[in-house]
Amino acid sequence: xxxxxxxxxxxxxxxxxxxxxxxxxxxxxxISIPAYCCKGLNATIENTLAYERGxxxxxxxxxxxxxxxxxKEGKTTPEKIEKALAANGVRTANEKPNPRAIEKLPKxxxxxxxxxxxxxxx
Amino acid sequence: MNRLILxxxxxxxxxxxxxxxxxxxxxxxxxxxxxxxxxxxxKGTTEGVLSDNNGRFEIKRHHMxxxxxxxxxxxxxxxxxxxxxxxxxxxxxxxSKRLHRVAIRRRRPMTFNRITxxxxxxxxxxxxxxxxxxxxxxxxxxxxxxxDVGYSDAVSGSKQIQLLGLAGIYSQMLLENVxxxxxxxxxxxxxxxxxxxxxSISVSKGVATVKNGNDAITGTINLEYFxxxxxxxxxxxxxxxxxxxxxxTARLNHRFNEHLATGLLLYGTYNAQRSDHIGHDGFSDYPLxxxxxxxxxxxxxNGKGFVSQSLVNYIHENxxxxxxxxxxxxxxxxxxxxxxGTTDRLYLFTKNGFMLSxxxxxxxxxxxxxxxxxxxxxxxxxxxxxxxxxxxxLVNAEVSGGHIVDYGLSFRYSDVRESLSYYPYIxxxxxxxxxxxxxxxxREITPGLFGQYTFRYGDRFNxxxxxxxxxxxxxxxxxxxxxxxxxxxxxxxxxxxxxxxxFRWNVWHDWILRxxxxxxxxxxxxxxxxxxxxxxxxxxxxTEWIGREEAWNSGLNLSKHIKLGNGREANISxxxxxxxxxxxxxxxxxxxxxxxxxxNLDGKSYSNVLQADFSIEPFEGFSAxxxxxxxxxxxxxxxxxxxxxxxxxxxGLLVMSYHTRFDKWRFDLTTQLNGPQRLPLNKGTLQGExxxxxxxxxxxxRKFKHFELYAGVENITGYVQxxxxxxxxxxxxxxxxxxxxxAPLMGRLFYVGIRxxxx
Numbered sequence: 047x048x049x050x051x052x053x054x055x056x057x058x059x060x061x062x063x064x065x066x067x068x069x070x071x072x073x074x075x076x077i078s079i080p081a082y083c084c085k086g087l088n089a090t091i092e093n094t095l096a097y098e099r100g101x102x103x104x105x106x107x108x109x110x111x112x113x114x115x116x117x118k119e120g121k122t123t124p125e126k127i128e129k130a131l132a133a134n135g136v137r138t139a140n141e142k143p144n145p146r147a148i149e150k151l152p153k154x155x156x157x158x159x160x161x162x163x164x165x166x167x168x
Numbered sequence: 169m170n171r172l173i174l175x176x177x178x179x180x181x182x183x184x185x186x187x188x189x190x191x192x193x194x195x196x197x198x199x200x201x202x203x204x205x206x207x208x209x210x211k212g213t214t215e216g217v218l219s220d221n222n223g224r225f226e227i228k229r230h231h232m233x234x235x236x237x238x239x240x241x242x243x244x245x246x247x248x249x250x251x252x253x254x255x256x257x258x259x260x261x262x263x264s265k266r267l268h269r270v271a272i273r274r275r276r277p278m279t280f281n282r283i284t285x286x287x288x289x290x291x292x293x294x295x296x297x298x299x300x301x302x303x304x305x306x307x308x309x310x311x312x313x314x315x316d317v318g319y320s321d322a323v324s325g326s327k328q329i330q331l332l333g334l335a336g337i338y339s340q341m342l343l344e345n346v347x348x349x350x351x352x353x354x355x356x357x358x359x360x361x362x363x364x365x366x367x368s369i370s371v372s373k374g375v376a377t378v379k380n381g382n383d384a385i386t387g388t389i390n391l392e393y394f395x396x397x398x399x400x401x402x403x404x405x406x407x408x409x410x411x412x413x414x415x416x417t418a419r420l421n422h423r424f425n426e427h428l429a430t431g432l433l434l435y436g437t438y439n440a441q442r443s444d445h446i447g448h449d450g451f452s453d454y455p456l457x458x459x460x461x462x463x464x465x466x467x468x469x470n471g472k473g474f475v476s477q478s479l480v481n482y483i484h485e486n487x488x489x490x491x492x493x494x495x496x497x498x499x500x501x502x503x504x505x506x507x508x509g510t511t512d513r514l515y516l517f518t519k520n521g522f523m524l525s526x527x528x529x530x531x532x533x534x535x536x537x538x539x540x541x542x543x544x545x546x547x548x549x550x551x552x553x554x555x556x557x558x559x560x561x562l563v564n565a566e567v568s569g570g571h572i573v574d575y576g577l578s579f580r581y582s583d584v585r586e587s588l589s590y591y592p593y594i595x596x597x598x599x600x601x602x603x604x605x606x607x608x609x610x611r612e613i614t615p616g617l618f619g620q621y622t623f624r625y626g627d628r629f630n631x632x633x634x635x636x637x638x639x640x641x642x643x644x645x646x647x648x649x650x651x652x653x654x655x656x657x658x659x660x661x662x663x664x665x666x667x668x669x670x671f672r673w674n675v676w677h678d679w680i681l682r683x684x685x686x687x688x689x690x691x692x693x694x695x696x697x698x699x700x701x702x703x704x705x706x707x708x709x710x711t712e713w714i715g716r717e718e719a720w721n722s723g724l725n726l727s728k729h730i731k732l733g734n735g736r737e738a739n740i741s742x743x744x745x746x747x748x749x750x751x752x753x754x755x756x757x758x759x760x761x762x763x764x765x766x767x768n769l770d771g772k773s774y775s776n777v778l779q780a781d782f783s784i785e786p787f788e789g790f791s792a793x794x795x796x797x798x799x800x801x802x803x804x805x806x807x808x809x810x811x812x813x814x815x816x817x818x819x820g821l822l823v824m825s826y827h828t829r830f831d832k833w834r835f836d837l838t839t840q841l842n843g844p845q846r847l848p849l850n851k852g853t854l855q856g857e858x859x860x861x862x863x864x865x866x867x868x869x870r871k872f873k874h875f876e877l878y879a880g881v882e883n884i885t886g887y888v889q890x891x892x893x894x895x896x897x898x899x900x901x902x903x904x905x906x907x908x909x910x911a912p913l914m915g916r917l918f919y920v921g922i923r924x925x926x927x
Contacts, residue, residue: 084205084218096830097873133927146423146927149398154205154240 072102074116075124081137081159082111086152094134098127135159188229190236192256194219203240203260211235211247287376287388287670288682288725288743290314292369298878298923299825299836299867303407303415303437305366305391306358310838310865313779313795313821314371315389317358318814319913320700322892322906323489323507323545325455326356332373332386332745333775333799333815337697338690338719340376340384343391344477346517346535347380351582352554352696353513353539360483360513362435362461364405364417364923367392374723374745375668375686378618378634379562379574382666385688385719386747386775393479396421396431396467400925409919411454413439427470433463444492445915446888449896451906453913455489455507473523481515490546491899502547502594505899507703509543528565534558545702546899547591552696555583574634575619585609586695593705594900612691613641620668631671638664638689640716662716664689678729685722692717692753694766703906705851705895706757706764715768718750738784749773756805757813757848762902771804775812793823811846814910818843834869836880845910851903852894858910861887875924886916 079091088106091113095101100121105114115127128138135147137159148159194206202223209216210233219225227236229250238246240260248256290312300310306327309315316330329336341349341357349357369391376384394403399421407415415437423429437459442452465479487509488496494506514537521531535558543550562576587607590598620634640662668686675681692714701708723745730738752769759765777800783793797819801812811817820841827834840863847858867880889911895903 086205093830096832097871099873144927146401152205 071119072116073119074114075127076112076114077124077128077131078112078139079131079136080111080139081155081161082108083158084152084154087136087155090134090151090155091131091136094131094136095127098122098130101127137161189226190229190250190256191226192224192258194223194225194238194240194258194260197259206238206240206258206260208236208238211237287372287684288374288723288727288741289370289372292371294367297363297366297369298869299834300363300838300865303413304359304363305361305369308363308366308369309371310840311793311821311823312371313781313797313819314373314387316816316819319909320355320907321703322451322909322913323455323703324356324509324543324699325457325487325489325913326699327358328355329358329389330815331371331389332721332747332777333801333812334386334747335697337692338385338688338717338747339387339389340380341389341391342380343479343517344393344519345380345390346519346533346560347558348391348515348535350383351539351556351584351693352541352552352586353537354693355696355699356485356509356511356541359459359485360461361391362415362417362433364403365393365419365433365435365463367394367399373725373743374684375688375721377574377632377670378620378636378666378668379576380560381578381580382616382636382638382664382688383690385690385721386745393433393463393465394419394421394431395429396465397423397429397469399431400927403923403925405921405923407919407921409917411439411443411914411917412441413437413457415921427468429467431463431465431467433461433465435459435461442489442492446913447891447893447896449891449893450492451505451893451896452489452492453915455487457485457487459483459485473529474520475522476518476520478518479516481513483511483513483515485509485511499544500547500549502900505546505904507543507545509541511541512539514538524563524565527567528563531562531564533560533562543699545699547594548702549587549589550695550699550702551585551587553585555581557581570624572622572624573619574622576617578614578616578618578638580612580614580616582610582612582614582691584611584693586693588695588702590702590708592702592707593902593904596707608695614638614662615641616664628674629672631669634668636666636668638662638666640664640691662689664716664718680727682725682727683723685720687718687720690717694753697753698755698764698766700907700909701755701764705902705904706762706907709759709763709765710767711765712767714753714766715751717752719747719752720750721745721747732784736785736787739781741781743779745775745777747775752803754803754805757850758805758808758810759849761849761851765806769804771807772809773803774801776800789828790826791824793821795821797821813846813848816843816845831871834871835866836869837864837866839864842911847908847910850894850908851905852891852908854891854908861885861911863887863912874926875922877920877922879920880918882917882919883912883914884916888912888915 091106095104095115100118102116102118128141131138132141132143133147135143135151137143143159148156151159194203195201196203204219204221204223206219207216208225208227210230213230213233215230217225217227234249236248236250238258292308292312296311297308300308306317309317317327320326320328331339337354340347369389372388374387376388399419401421403419405417418434419431421431437457439457442456444450444452446453461483463479463481468476490506491504494504496508498504498506499508517533517535519533521529523529537556539554541552559579560576562574564572564574566572616636616638618634618636620632622630622632624630666687670684673681694714723743725741725743727741732738749769752773754767754769756765777797779797781793781795783791785791799815799817801815802809803812822839824837841860842863843860844857847855862885864884865882866884867878869876869878889909892909892913894905894908895901898904
């Protein structure tokens with residue numbers, strides 16, 4: 047039992063050091079989400095980034111309609127992240143969203159994601 | 169007086185607090201559903217708010233502007249002049265064609281919602297189903313205290329459900345609100361619905377509304393398959409368990425354009441190995457089973473309110489069980505006991521609906537099925553064939569004040585052919601019982617008409633009063649069994665009047681009281697519904713013609729949805745249901761250990777069920793449900809009021825689920841506490857009451873970007889029935905009985921699987 051614990055500790059330890067090492071060569075990119083309409087989109091954005099390889103952390107800026115992503119250089123690029131967002135229905139500055147994914151977005155975000163209408167002044 | 173002053177002061181205070189504010193709600197002009205995320209701002213200023221999830225908003229008045237602009241993408245905007253503090257009820261009309269379509273599409277389920285919300289409904293969602301190793305419908309109720317699942321016998325592996333302490337045949341199984349599994353297909357029906365095809369299952373307790381026939385006495389189970397226009401393009405699920413049972417489920421969807429979509433659902437299962445871990449009696453624990461199940465469905469929506477959905481389903485299944493040495497070629501052997509069954513089923517429905525006006529819609533449902541089963545239990549042969557046609561035409565209209573009227577016509581045609589050569593043991597002599605090739609063919613033609621009125625008083629109270637009348641054309645000519653010879657045609661004539669009442673009352677602070685009452689009828693299929701008995705050496709004695717069954721059901725439910733702050737929620741629900749039979753086909757296993765008598769109810773037969781549920785989400789990602797149930801089910805057997813066999817006196821359930829952020833890891837654990845059951849008189853050593861047992865299952869799911877992996881254990885405690893086959897060493901004698909089943913027949917079972925989908 048003790049041996050298993052030690053092995054587990056070692057595994058956990060090596061993982062954390064690996065994470066710590068990787069943090070050194072990270073980069074930050076700001077991805078613009080012009081079709082951001084309401085908070086409902088946050089879950090989609092966060093769920094996409096959470097499963098994206100190489101993404102370390104992110105901050106959503108609702109007022110600026112953008113998300114700041116910290117990513118590991120060499121594992122992903124801002125272009126790849128934008129593509130991943132678009133695949134889940136989020137319109138970014140350079141990528142058009144997947145039409146099937148748009149329908150899974152909250153109602154308030156759908157027309158803007160399609161590019162049909164803006165969200166008005168809000 | 170003091171109190172009055174206090175009230176006045178409070179009113180003043182509250183009004184002072186909301187001074188200079190405009191409050192209100194925004195709803196969809198078509199469906200009246202609240203619209204969240206609607207932008208409201210004062211023209212020419214930057215002051216604005218968004219409506220919340222309930223469509224509510226509050227906005228401070230602005231000194232510069234009196235024009236409130238209301239905007240929502242896809243809806244016609246509006247500008248309202250506001251000069252004083254006021255409450256607004258805004259209705260927005262959809263503009264773009266696309267959204268208009270959405271509005272109408274939402275209208276249809278809304279109508280169903282309004283009605284079902286009157287009924288006490290428990291919905292098992294996709295998320296709920298994912299935490300279970302649900303291979304099929306029979307395994308999808310583990311997390312529900314409402315539905316009990318048990319085996320019918322020790323050889324066929326078929327599962328049966330109970331609702332309100334009564335057999336599943338007293339409830340109605342619908343597929344997308346169209347009757348799906350009934351008649352002869354009921355005994356194995358739970359195995360015909362793969363778990364991965366279902367988007368959700370809703371279980372409504374008590375009598376149903378009159379729209380889908382009169383046979384839902386104890387409840388309705390409505391299955392929703394994935395819809396081709398909404399579902400992912402491709403989804404695949406692969407499953408393998410420690411008994412070497414493999415399963416493959418696939419869903420393929422294609423959209424031709426925005427109007428037309430099609431979906432193909434595939435399912436195959438195969439278990440290559442028989443095992444005899446339970447009882448070590450030479451009988452396999454679970455039959456060899458192969459099933460192929462295919463659905464093709466189409467959906468057409470013209471965007472102007474016409475929606476058409478059609479579905480075709482074909483199932484082919486083979487089962488082989490009994491003695492471990494038994495092979496398919498040994499059918500009819502009187503030395504090695506075997507069970508075998510081949511089933512084919514073709515089912516199709518088409519549903520078409522369109523708007524008659526802005527407040528009325530017309531819907532038609534047509535379903536047809538063909539079913540054939542060829543089974544044998546030892547030396548007994550059973551063949552069943554059923555052809556069924558169901559037509560239902562209904563109109564839904566909203567009359568003034570938001571009240572709703574539904575009315576329509578229905579027609580049902582059933583052609584049932586059953587034959588049984590019954591040889592339960594060597595030396596058996598048939599006398600006034602199922603003998604050599606006895607057949608129970610009948611045709612039944614049932615036209616019916618129904619109407620219901622839904623009264624609404626805002627959100628506080630609504631009630632539905634409905635009545636339906638069904639008439640069965642005398643099928644005397646078809647009841648050609650010799651036993652029916654001395655019955656007159658009038659004895660078979662059926663007038664069935666089924667009144668149904670449902671209400672929902674928001675009593676006080678979201679404490680919601682629901683109630684239902686009504687009468688239901690059904691025609692029993694004596695052999696198909698009691699196939700388990702064929703796996704025993706019991707003589708079947710049938711001395712009279714069994715009439716149609718009739719029962720009254722009523723129930724009350726009190727529930728409350730509690731908001732705990734910081735977004736956490738809890739639910740509490742207590743209900744009591746009472747069912748009383750006027751006539752019932754009584755299957756009396758207590759008359760003698762080697763006999764079963766089937767006759768019409770003579771005396772009392774009732775069921776009282778009290779259930780309480782409490783669910784809570786105490787912290788992010790963790791949810792727990794605690795439920796308890798007491799079943800008091802009594803029936804008169806040969807003049808003595810006794811507990812109904814195989815019904816747990818009580819049941820306890822604890823469901824726990826935890827998921828990490830973004831659902832990357834998910835842990836599910838279900839613990840069931842099954843109370844004692846009464847066993848009927850039998851040839852075994854176990855008589856009277858069984859002892860309670862614990863049944864646990866758990867699963868871990870890991871989600872990745874494109875797929876998810878799951879692994880789990882069923883029956884963690886490994887509790888099984890020690891000797892499920894009574895008299896296993898002499899299966900062709902009167903001492904044999906494989907139908908006394910009260911506990912799981914599968915020991916601890918490990919499984920792994922993978923699910924992937926392409927959007």
